[in-house]
Amino acid sequence: MLRAISRGAAVQKPGPDNPDVTLITSTSPMTTPTHGGRAKCLQRLVRLDLPVPRTVALSFDTVHTLAGGYLPDVRDVLSEFDENALLCVRPSSEDPDWGGPGAVLNIGMNAEKHADLCTRIGETAATDIYLRFIQTYAVDVARLDAEMFDDIDGTGPAALKAALAVYEDEAEEPFPQDPAVQLAEILRSMARAWEGTTARLLRQAKGAPVDAGLGLVVQQMALGLGSGECxxxxxxxxxxxxxxxxxxxxxxxxxxxxxxxxxxxxxxxxxxxxxxxxxxxxxxxxxxxxxxxxxxxxxxxxxxxxxxxxxxxxxxxxxxxxxxxxSARAALKIVVRLAEDGIISKQEAVMRIEPRALSELLHRQVAANSPRDILGFGIAASPGAATGKIVFTSEAAQAMAARGEACVLIRRETSPEDIRGMHAAAAVLTERGGMTSHAAVIGRGLGLPCVVGAANMRFQAKRRSIVSVDGRTFREGDEITIDGTSGQVLAGSVEMIEATLDDTFRTFMSWADAERDIGVRANADTPADAKTALHFRAQGIGLCRTEHMFFEAERLTPMREMIFARDVKDRQAALELVLPMQRADFLELFRIMQGQPVCIRLFDPPLHEFLPTTRAGQRELAEALDLPVSDVTRRIESLSEYNPMLGMRGVRLGITVPEIYDMQARAIFEATVEAAKEGVTIVPEIMVPLVSAKREVELVRARVEAVAAAVRAEKGAAFSYRLGVMVETPRACLRAGDIAEHAQFLSFGTNDLTQMTYGLSRDDAGRFMSEYVRQGVFTEDPFHMLDTEGVGELLRLGVVRGRTARPNVVLSICGEHAADADSIAFCREAGFDYVSCSPFRVPVARLAAAQLALTDKMQYPSA
Incomplete structure (x- = not known):
């Protein structure tokens, strides 16, 4: 039951002294947090002396009391308007994206007003206005069924009479004629609609707080109907x-x-x-x-x-x-033009663009208005969208690319053997995996749309088909679209918006670079990656994963020969075939980066990744090596490990099979000498992976120094280099002081560090991570967002202990967390020198870093 609020209580006559029901003037007390964005904007328009109809604003508190059953004396509100005026009520929430109840027009319309308007604007227009109001009031306020008006034909006097009769019959009372009753009921209805369960859940899904308030504005109407131009x-x-x-x-x-x-x-x-x-x-x-x-x-x-x-x-x-x-591209154009016109500052322009929105500019996207036939969904691992025909093997992807046809590579999960297929594909879809799985990391590096962990679909690799969530089957050769921005898998082709990086983008990013105070490098494994990194203005390469260079066909065979070699001499002979290829790779990287830092991680993966897993592949290898198949299978079995990601890989492999690192060091130094002859001065950074103890660094450093001395003597050339460590085990963080004594830089690999800290497989965590997040076990997937409490504590220890032992040690992170704004904020606070991320995420990291620096300046202006 409604209870009237007397004057002098919460709802009073509008005026400058009443903050709850306020006539909007240039000086009335009006703020977005108390009355909503629409009310505040209308006040700004009034201050600009624009022809804004007279308006009264109700505060959040007032609307809340209305929802609770209190009824204001609306006659005081009506007294602010001409007695013959019609009114409208519109919602005014703090953020327009949170929505709100629909506007109600023509309040105050009744038989008397209808007669008056018939004289002033004509019977047709007046009747139309009255009929619209009756229908709106019946459905939105009285909550009657909209279908009850379906049998009413036309818009003339007969239709009006029928509508009034239907309302009276359904509502069991005449249509209200008193404008005060109409307004009171409309205000109460809109207030209760806002505080209803459905509306609350919808706006919370858009990021609104639980207690988000709603204001209402009551405005005198300009009719828009009548004689003359209306x-x-x-x-x-x-x-x-x-x-x-x-x-x-x-x-x-x-x-x-x-x-x-x-x-x-x-x-x-x-x-x-x-x-x-x-x-x-x-x-x-x-x-x-x-x-x-x-x-x-x-x-x-x-x-x-x-x-x-x-x-x-x-x-x-x-x-x-x-x-x-x-759109995202329009937003960038708009802020740059506003800044160039002197309306806002360059710094404010930088702050107005959400870093993640840049992804829409860097990749093709599904058009916002394009219909979507959703087959399934997974984790949006690499942004962008692409359409292609389904293939299930890397070989099929390469064959499709050779014919000039776009394809989508579908795998249960990808491995290094799929690199060439991923290069050939337009997009990748996997059943398993998370944000730091192989497919996700490589996809982001290549700028390849990728959806991983799509476990709600059925993957039938043997049948060469996938089954959608609604039971439809799609076979090899059928066309689908991968939307790596939303994580959706779509049937057929859809309308796309092309990526555009124009002068506006470059201008905007130059403004961002002028503000940021932390370096941004790129993870780049190939010359193509390096060119992309340079295009996006990365300040060097922070991680070059050399193992990806070994999966090319002409290199895979020598690598396998090395693995099957019986002694050191045979291993060296096999690696001699790879040496010129590696040297050419590094030389091309140095040429592209033109003297900017290039950090090369020495060989990291376990050797079994280079060996075939199928019987047919093993037979082919036996033929290539002129060995019995039984010898090949026995060797493969001897290399198998219960947990290869924690087995003989990284520095452990470099110490037990040192010829690999010797070859790589020589290739790096010879490429450095060759680049210098071409006028490119480079100081390569050599990074040792998976270190846990300082002795590991000592052993590798000794061999690298020996190779450097040999190359200097052979080439008669001087060069320098820097040797550092990839800190990706908890023990390396704890012993960072010991390790830093032998390393000039420490690069924290947060992907593996997170995996080892949590005891989670980053490839398998996606199966249950969403449920963990839903139930509040983790606030977010730790492979998606850096865990600043647990993993962050290890990082802080590593920073402090590393810098204590070697004050000038260079510190960075090079995991997939590096482009995330919260991770960059952590790195700035902890004292890191730079972050390194996938090439296509470099602009995102540059902008996020700039916004963090600007935020600090605003908080501490004297700094």
């Missing part, structure tokens, strides 16, 4: 898709609210257009004023705004102003 529409000065200057919007004669946007074919152009009539021709003065008002709003509100307007007998009324909705 209508309504919206206008903005920018194209929301491209961000380029362009008057866009729609106008519809004899309409109200946002009817012009409903796709009505009667909507007309704003500017003169040879295709049809325009507002500029129908109401030139109103159109000219609209453009002036829009330009003023852009300059004074410092934003591209959309104007909602009504024209009544040629007179213009501005009903509202909202921020123009925009």
């Amino acid at each position: 209508g309504s529409g919206v206008l903005q000065l920018v194209n929301p898709s491209t961000g380029l200057p362009q008057i866009t919007g729609r106008y519809l004669s004899q309409s109200q609210g946002r009817e012009a946007l409903d796709g009505d074919t009667a909507s007309i152009f704003l500017e003169k257009d040879p295709r049809g009539p325009s507002l500029e021709e129908l109401a030139p003065e109103a159109f000219a004023a609209l453009k002036e008002h829009a330009a003023l709003m852009r300059a004074r509100l410092r934003e591209e705004m959309q104007i909602e307007f009504t024209i009544e007998d040629g007179a213009l009324h501005i009903l509202d102003g909202v921020r123009v909705e925009r």
Whole structure:
């Protein structure tokens, strides 16, 4: 039951001294956190002296009391308006993205007003207004079934009479004629709709807090119907898709609210257009004023705004102003233009773009309005979208690429053997894996759209088919689309938006680089990766994983010969075949990076990854090596490990089979000498992986120094290099002081460090991680977002102990966490020198680092 609030209580007569129900003037107490964004924007428009109809705002607290059953004395609210005026009520939430109940127009319409309007604007328009209000009130306020009006034909007096009769019959009372009753019921209905369970859950899904408030604005209406030129529409000065200057919007004669946007074919152009009539021709003065008002709003509100307007007998009324909705590419154009026009500063422009939004600029994306036939979904591991025919093997992907056809490589999970297939594919889909699985890491490095962990689909590799969540079967050769931005797998082809990196992007990123105070490098394994890194203005290569260079066909056989070698001499002979290829790889990287740092990680994976797993592959290897198949299978079995990722890999392999590291060191140094002859001075950084003890570093350093001395003597050339350690075991963090005595840099590999700290397989964690996050075990997947408490504690210990032992040691992280804003914030606070991430994530990291630095400057302006 509604209880009236007396004057002097929470809801009083609108005025400058009442913060709860406030007449919007240039000086009334009005803030977004108390009255919502719409109310505050309307006050700004009033301050600009724009033709805004008289408006009263209800605060969040007032609306909350309305939802609780309290009824204000709305006659005090009505007294602020002309007694013959019709009103509308609109929601005013703190963030427009949180939504809210729909606007209600024509409040106050009754038999008396209908008769008056028939005289003023004609019976047709007056009847139409009354009929609209009855239907809106019946459905949105009285909560009657909308279908009860379906049998009412036309819009004339007979239809109006029928609508009143239907309402009275269904509601068991006459349609309310008192404007105060109408307004009170509408306010209460909108308040309760906001605080309902469904609405609350919907806005919480959009990031709204549980206690998010709603304000309401009551505004005098400009009718938009009647004699002379009447209508309504919206206008903005920018194209929301491209961000380029362009008057866009729609106008519809004899309409109200946002009817012009409903796709009505009667909507007309704003500017003169040879295709049809325009507002500029129908109401030139109103159109000219609209453009002036829009330009003023852009300059004074410092934003591209959309104007909602009504024209009544040629007179213009501005009903509202909202921020123009925009695509990511348009958002970038808009902030750069605002800064170049002197409306906002370059620093503010940098702060206005969400770093993750840059991913939409760097990759093709599914068009926002494109229909989506969803087959399944997984983890959005690498952004972008691509369409192609299904293939299930790397060989099939390469064959498809050779024919010039796009394909999607589908695997249960990828391995290093799939590298060539991934290079050939347009996108990758896997059943297993998480954010740091092989497919995810390589996909991001290649800029390849990738969805992993799509366990809700059935993968039938032997049958060469996949089954969607709704039971449909797709076979090899069928076309699908992978959306690595959303994690969705789509049927067929869809409309795409191409990536565009133009002068606007480069200008914006130069502004970001001027602010950031931490370096950003790229993880790059190939010349193509390095070119991408340079294109995105990485400050060098922070991680070059050399093992990826060994999976090319001409290198795989010598590697296998090395693995099957019986003694040191045979191993060296096999590696002699690989040496010139590795040297050429490093030389090309040095040429591309033109003197910028290149950090090369020595061989890391276990040897079994280079050996075939199928019987057919083993027979082919036996033939290539001129060995019995039994010898091949026995050797493969002898290399098998219960847990190869914690077995003989990394530095352990480098110490037990040192010829591999000797060959790589020689290739690096010979490439350094060759680059110097070409005018490229490089100081290569050699990184030893999976270190746990200082003695491991001592042993590797001794052999690397011996190789360096030999190359200097053979080539008669001087060069320098830096040797460091990849810190990716908990013990290495704890013993960072000992290790730093023998290392010039420490690069923390957060992928493996997270895996070992948690005791989690990063390839398998995706199977249960979503449930862990849902139940609050982890706040977020630790392979997706750096665990600053657990893993972070190890990182801090490593930093402190490493710097204590060697104050000038260079510190970095090079895991997939490196482009995340929260991870970069941690690295800045902990004292890291740079982060290194996948090439396509370099701009994201650059922007995130700049925003963090700017935030610090705003908090500590004197610093």
